[in-house]
Amino acid sequence: QVQLVNSGGGLVQAGDSLRLSCVASGRTFAIHRVAWFHQAPGKEREFVGAISWNDYSTFYVDLVRGRFTISREHGMSTVYLQMDSLKPEDTAMYYCAAATNSDHLSSRNGYRYWGQGTQVSVSA
Secondary structure, three states, X not given: OEEEEEEOOEEEEOOOOEEEEEEEEEOHHHOOEEEXXXXXXXXXXXXXXXXXXXXXXXXXXXXXXXXXXXXXXXXOOEEEEEEOOOOHHHOEEEEEEEEOOOOOOOOHHHOOEEOXXXXXXXXX
């Protein structure tokens, strides 16, 4: 089993920055990648980006590329989502998720373990 704990959300103004954290524990050696998803009220949970656990390569959706950065300190079990130039449309619950294989990069189905989520609210 892998346990994930999210933190770092909050209420900010448009243009501000936030950094979310995702701490992994348990059988972290089984992790293939960690992704971030967001879910706005009344909408589906959507893929934001991901980082490969072993080679640290990253992937982003066009909506956030250039504004959001996913990182992991070498050898550590915490993954970060640095969010800059935040917009009101970024308002959502943010979840980290861990996959144990390479399938379904951007689909919820590709992730076995989930954090509890952290709320990000951006005012205009």
